[in-house]
Amino acid sequence: MTAVTGDRGYHASLSRPGDQGAAACRTVQYSCPQSHEFAVPFSGDADVPLTWECRMHGTASKRIDGSEPEQKKAKPPRxxxxxxxxxxxxxxxxxxxxxxxxxxxxxx
Incomplete structure (x- = not known):
């Protein structure tokens, strides 16, 4: 429930009677190449990426429970x-x- 303070000094609720609770959420574990593990929260219906940037080192971290990302076929340089x-x-x-x-x- 969110409240907004109006100019009259009272709080007006923005919630509606039919509002549901919080959206479904899931947490995904990632591990960076420097052995730092961290969790990232995602929405329940979000597409979770296989890699995520480490907050401490800035390197690409892989999902702990995920498979290796597919390598794209690179065109030879012309x-x-x-x-x-x-x-x-x-x-x-x-x-x-x-x-x-x-x-x-x-x-x-």
Missing amino acids: THWDMLVERRTIPELDELLNQRLDALREKK
């Missing part, structure tokens, strides 16, 4: 060559290389 080959064919690249080499030879 190189400049990969991007070039997407835009041009090998014969086109050979022709451009020869043109640039001829231009450089003429400058000498």
Whole structure:
């Protein structure tokens, strides 16, 4: 039940006759890499994350009763060559290389 103090000095209740009690709550235990264990309260219907930031160390802590988080498949980094080959064919690249080499030879 919550009370608000009005300007007349009395407390007016914000609760309604049909209000239920507190929402369902559950506590989940986490353990950080530095062996610090702590609990985090969640709503009963909340999706509980597998990792949580440790309040003392700031490191990613894992759920004690949870499984390992799935590792996402990482794309291999695209190189400049990969991007070039997407835009041009090998014969086109050979022709451009020869043109640039001829231009450089003429400058000498």
